[in-house]
Structure formats: structure tokens, C-alpha cells
Amino acid sequence: SVRDPTGASIALYTAKLHHPNKTGNHVVLQALFYLLDRAVESFETQRNGLVFIYDMAGSNYTNFELDLSKKILNLLKGAFPARLKKVLIVGAPVWFRVPYNLLSLLLKEKLRERVQMVKMAELRQHLPRDCLPQHLGGLLPLDASGWNQQLLAGQNGRVDPVDELVGIPLEDSSIHVPGSEAMRPQELLAHLGRLQRSGVYQEYEELRREAPPGTFHCSQSAYNQEKNRYGDVLCLDQTRVRLKPRRNERSDYINASFMDGYKQKNAYIGTQGPLDRTYGDFWRMVWDQNVLLIVMTTRTDEGSRRKCGQYWPLEEGGQEVYGHIAVVNQRVDHHTHYNHTTLELHNTETCEQRHVSHFQYLSWPDYGVPTSAVTLIDFLGAVKRQQRKMVKALGPHWTGHSLGPPMVVHCSAGIGRTGTFCALDICLSQLQDVGSLNVFQTVRRMRTQRAFSIQTPEQYYFCYNAILEHAQRQGLLPSNQ
Known part of the structure; x- marks a missing residue:
């Protein structure tokens, strides 16, 4: 076992x-x-x-x-x-x-x-x-x-002691951990040098061709379809987040999936950008799962397209009520590439209140990927520092994983930029811990939880380059490489 x-x-x-x-x-x-x-x-x-x-x-x-x-x-x-x-x-x-x-x-x-x-x-x-x-x-x-x-x-x-086989266990053990094929930065650089862009695209194509290992029955049910932002971006039944039951509620569905992190079960909740009609569900999920931090990797509008609803009060001092959760904007800190908003949540049924940090990354272009990984990795660093700070503030009241409750990560569909952000976090966490990583294995496992994560070959290629850029900044690769 x-x-x-x-x-x-x-x-x-x-x-x-x-x-x-x-x-x-x-x-x-x-x-x-x-x-x-x-x-x-x-x-x-x-x-x-x-x-x-x-x-x-x-x-x-x-x-x-x-x-x-x-x-x-x-x-x-x-x-x-x-x-x-x-x-x-x-x-x-x-x-x-x-x-x-x-x-x-x-x-x-x-x-x-x-x-x-x-x-x-x-x-x-x-x-x-x-x-x-x-x-x-x-x-x-x-x-x-x-x-x-x-x-x-x-x-x-009677049983003869012949041909005995150890039964294979069915217990859950899906967190990202170092594998036998992990690469050190120098090996990753050589791997990328051999494959070039076309080879990395081919590697992504191999992942893309793998069918998701599960079903989408709940996402596809007639009652829940209107809760999906995109008809072809669905949640696996096996990993979907279930809303806690409430009186007179017909469905526990939200287009959101639990995703494991590096040595952490359910480190993330990958979800779509909330729709006007799902704001209440979104904040219910945040409350149910004790979420401390929300990462948004899109703007609400890009070009002429609506990417995500304005699901939180935008201005300092603003307040909105979504279902039974009242949300107050306490403070907005504007940085060059992102905004950090401190929100206070009030549960109108239990009279409890909590704080949630909302990070919105602003420098992802309308199409494609960032030209440099520096700003995204710096943003990731700010997110991780805030998560650690908020977990520490919980003190002995928090008895779960030392890294805290799940972090909500979303873009528009919840698979492209969301998958890229989570893949980078997992790979860089492993690099920091053991000095090696494997992009292919990380993305493959991630796609078994949030189906279709990493939406384009460009995003997959960006992961490789971002890791190498970070390794170079950390002195793990010579600057001339």
C-alpha cells in the first residue's frame, strides 16, 4: 500500500x-x-x-x-x-x-x-x-x-504461494512531488536547446491529445450550463469544488476545480472569471473554503471583450452584498504591474467576518504571453509573501496545511493564464526545494485536475522560458546563457 x-x-x-x-x-x-x-x-x-x-x-x-x-x-x-x-x-x-x-x-x-x-x-x-x-x-x-x-x-x-501480486492501493496521493525525470536548470536549458520552439510545441501537442481522465456530467447538466462562462470549458466531476448545501438551493455547482500544489493537497482552486449571475456562488465558495487570497490574472475587459465580471467593490470604501456575503473594499495598493486590494467579508447569516487579499495582475497582454517573465514572477512572489503573512496571522486557529487554505486563481476561462500561473508556482517551488523540476510532468498532472490547463503552446513555451529567466536571475545559470 x-x-x-x-x-x-x-x-x-x-x-x-x-x-x-x-x-x-x-x-x-x-x-x-x-x-x-x-x-x-x-x-x-x-x-x-x-x-x-x-x-x-x-x-x-x-x-x-x-x-x-x-x-x-x-x-x-x-x-x-x-x-x-x-x-x-x-x-x-x-x-x-x-x-x-x-x-x-x-x-x-x-x-x-x-x-x-x-x-x-x-x-x-x-x-x-x-x-x-x-x-x-x-x-x-x-x-x-x-x-x-x-x-x-x-x-x-487453499492457496499455493504462487504468482502472488501486491494489490495496488486506491488511496489519494496526487500532490506534485519530485519525480525521477526532474531536470536541473542546466539540463532544462539543454532540453530547450535540443527541442527549440517547435519541439516544445510538439511536446505540448502530446499533452493536448491526452483525453481528460474523468467525466463532466455535472458541468453539462441542463440546470448548470448557464453557470459556465464558456460552453467548452467544463469541470471534471472528480475534482470540482462543491458548494456547501443551502436551503432551497437546487445545485452545489460552480465552475471551479481543486488543484494540487507542490507537496500540498488542494493548494489552488482554479476557476473561471465570475459571471454576474454567479457572484453569489463565487463568494460562497471563498467563504466555504476559508480562502485568504484571490489571484486574478486578467482585466475585466480586454479589447472589446468582456473577460470577467466586476465581482468585488472596486473603490476604497465601497461595499456590495452578494447572496449572504457582504464585501467591503478596505484598501487598494496600486503597483506598477498589479493591484492589491484588501477586502473584508461579512457573513450576514452567522455575523462572522474575515479578511481576503485580492491580487489583480495587469500586465498580461490581450493575446499571447508576457514579453518578460520578470513582472509575473515578481507578482507571484508578492502573492506568496501575502499568503504566508495571512496564514501566520491565523495562528493556532488554522489546523490545516502549513501553507494555508486553497488560493483561488482565475482568468477568464480559468485554464490558460490560470494554468500558467499555477504551473510556474509549482515548478519554482520545486526548484527552490530540491533544485530540479519537470514542466511536462507538472502540466500533465495539473490537466488531470483542471482539464485543459495551459490553453496554448505559447503559454507552455512561456513556462520554460520563465523558469530559465528566473534561474538566471537567481544565479543558477551563467548570465551569458
């Missing part, structure tokens, strides 16, 4: 426990397929993939069949290609490793890239100690109530 640091599920096949004279290949393959098929029903596994460990430690010729090994690897390649992140062949005996072409017999090009032979002692280089299954080497206890035992049960309910 473990996952790797990227949130991938771990499956274990133990060769030592296989006795070909007792159990035919078809039984092993049926069990393996059934267990993996059950595992990928999990939304978390669909999102984060599988790591398959082929444990050969302690096995010998009496446990091994070349034909079965071929079929197992072909099964993984054919049935689970999009989900399979890595295959680790652990503790392979000498007769399996030499001659080396024996491994080549088992693998084909696409899969070969993801397969590594490692010794037991080297496993920590691939998986941290607390992620390693306890039963490597064939020491696998039988779980009397487990459905995998029932599946493999022999006559009279």
Missing part, C-alpha cells in the same frame, strides 16, 4: 513464488491482468501511472519461463501503455543478465526505454526507502481476506 514520490501506483510480481509445474501461464496472466485492470479504475492511478516491479530476487530456473516473461512484458506494453511509467527488473540472476541479449528478447523499442535492470541494493536510487514494497525477494504473506487471494484460490479454498 505505497506509491512512489510522483504518486504512481506500485505493482509487484514475484518470480520466486512462481512454480511452472503447478500453475500454468494463463492463470498468472489472468491474475495479473485482472489486478492491473482493477488498479487503473482508480482515478489517482489513471492520473499518476504505474511502476511495475518484476522481482527476480532469489529465483532460479525452476521459477523462470522465458515465454511467461515475454508475455508479462508484452501485456504491460499492450494493455497499459499510457499508464506504465517504469518497469524495474530487480535482482535478476546471472543467467538472466548474461548474455545481455536475453533482456532484449523480452523487450521492444518503446518499452525498452522504460525498463531498467537493478540490484536490490540499487533500488533506493529509483524509489525512496519508504516507497519500497516490504515483500521484495518473495517474502509475501497471504492476506486471508484479500480479493487477490480469493482470485488465486485453489481447490478447497
Whole structure:
């Protein structure tokens, strides 16, 4: 019951426990397929993939069949290609490793890239100690109530210790954490140099082609459709924010999605720019989720197009009532590229009051991306400092994550600039923490929560350049590069 640091599920096949004279290949393959098929029903596994460990430690010729090994690897390649992140062949005996072409017999090009032979002692280089299954080497206890035992049960309910597979857990573990393919700034620069703009666009296209791993039933229901700013920008049912129930309310729907941050569950709520008819829902959500900070990355109007409603009182001293939440503008601080507004919220039903900071970034052009990342990253820094300050002010009353409640982030649709802002925050947080990051993995995971996040290849390319620009400013890259 473990996952790797990227949130991938771990499956274990133990060769030592296989006795070909007792159990035919078809039984092993049926069990393996059934267990993996059950595992990928999990939304978390669909999102984060599988790591398959082929444990050969302690096995010998009496446990091994070349034909079965071929079929197992072909099964993984054919049935689970999009989900399979890595295959680790652990503790392979000498007769399996030499001659080396024996491994080549088992693998084909696409899969070969993801397969590594490692010794037991080297496993920590691939998986941290607390992620390693306890039963490597064939020491696998039988779980009397487990459905995998029932599946493999022999006559009279007896189970031979053969072909046992560790069931893949379905618990939630979707936060962004350092993965095995993370790059340091110098490697990121080299990666960008190899790909050039066209290659990065192609990398984005690979992400764009991946279908969202969930459903949109609630967004598409007739009653809720009018609450969507754009008919083609919908919320996944699996990650949508549900409004707390109220008397006489027909729906708990708002076009908003929980999104994980770096080592933080539900760090953001990605949402659309509120519509006139959803102002009340928006402020209900802010209150329900104890939000301290709202990030707005658009103007209300750009060019001749309405991008977002004026959902808060604009002038200092102004006040408006949205549903049962009264909002008072206490102060506006104007900066070169953004405005910071301090709002006081009053719940007219409970007579409670709270403060919320509203940050509006003003320097994102009508179309495309900022010409320089400096102003956006400085804006991100100001947002993070304010969030820390407000969490600290909560004191012992706040018992959640040390980084605080979710931060609401929105643009117009809630996927383009919103996704870009969140991706930069995640990547730069990881860079600061461990010195490496992976843009592709970050955006891929983000899109499993707020579908279609990062709306254009230009925004995806901007993420790369913004990170490198920041790395250079921080002295992590030479200035001449």
C-alpha cells in the first residue's frame, strides 16, 4: 500500500513464488491482468501511472519461463501503455543478465526505454526507502481476506504461494512531488536547446491529445450550463469544488476545480472569471473554503471583450452584498504591474467576518504571453509573501496545511493564464526545494485536475522560458546563457 514520490501506483510480481509445474501461464496472466485492470479504475492511478516491479530476487530456473516473461512484458506494453511509467527488473540472476541479449528478447523499442535492470541494493536510487514494497525477494504473506487471494484460490479454498501480486492501493496521493525525470536548470536549458520552439510545441501537442481522465456530467447538466462562462470549458466531476448545501438551493455547482500544489493537497482552486449571475456562488465558495487570497490574472475587459465580471467593490470604501456575503473594499495598493486590494467579508447569516487579499495582475497582454517573465514572477512572489503573512496571522486557529487554505486563481476561462500561473508556482517551488523540476510532468498532472490547463503552446513555451529567466536571475545559470 505505497506509491512512489510522483504518486504512481506500485505493482509487484514475484518470480520466486512462481512454480511452472503447478500453475500454468494463463492463470498468472489472468491474475495479473485482472489486478492491473482493477488498479487503473482508480482515478489517482489513471492520473499518476504505474511502476511495475518484476522481482527476480532469489529465483532460479525452476521459477523462470522465458515465454511467461515475454508475455508479462508484452501485456504491460499492450494493455497499459499510457499508464506504465517504469518497469524495474530487480535482482535478476546471472543467467538472466548474461548474455545481455536475453533482456532484449523480452523487450521492444518503446518499452525498452522504460525498463531498467537493478540490484536490490540499487533500488533506493529509483524509489525512496519508504516507497519500497516490504515483500521484495518473495517474502509475501497471504492476506486471508484479500480479493487477490480469493482470485488465486485453489481447490478447497487453499492457496499455493504462487504468482502472488501486491494489490495496488486506491488511496489519494496526487500532490506534485519530485519525480525521477526532474531536470536541473542546466539540463532544462539543454532540453530547450535540443527541442527549440517547435519541439516544445510538439511536446505540448502530446499533452493536448491526452483525453481528460474523468467525466463532466455535472458541468453539462441542463440546470448548470448557464453557470459556465464558456460552453467548452467544463469541470471534471472528480475534482470540482462543491458548494456547501443551502436551503432551497437546487445545485452545489460552480465552475471551479481543486488543484494540487507542490507537496500540498488542494493548494489552488482554479476557476473561471465570475459571471454576474454567479457572484453569489463565487463568494460562497471563498467563504466555504476559508480562502485568504484571490489571484486574478486578467482585466475585466480586454479589447472589446468582456473577460470577467466586476465581482468585488472596486473603490476604497465601497461595499456590495452578494447572496449572504457582504464585501467591503478596505484598501487598494496600486503597483506598477498589479493591484492589491484588501477586502473584508461579512457573513450576514452567522455575523462572522474575515479578511481576503485580492491580487489583480495587469500586465498580461490581450493575446499571447508576457514579453518578460520578470513582472509575473515578481507578482507571484508578492502573492506568496501575502499568503504566508495571512496564514501566520491565523495562528493556532488554522489546523490545516502549513501553507494555508486553497488560493483561488482565475482568468477568464480559468485554464490558460490560470494554468500558467499555477504551473510556474509549482515548478519554482520545486526548484527552490530540491533544485530540479519537470514542466511536462507538472502540466500533465495539473490537466488531470483542471482539464485543459495551459490553453496554448505559447503559454507552455512561456513556462520554460520563465523558469530559465528566473534561474538566471537567481544565479543558477551563467548570465551569458
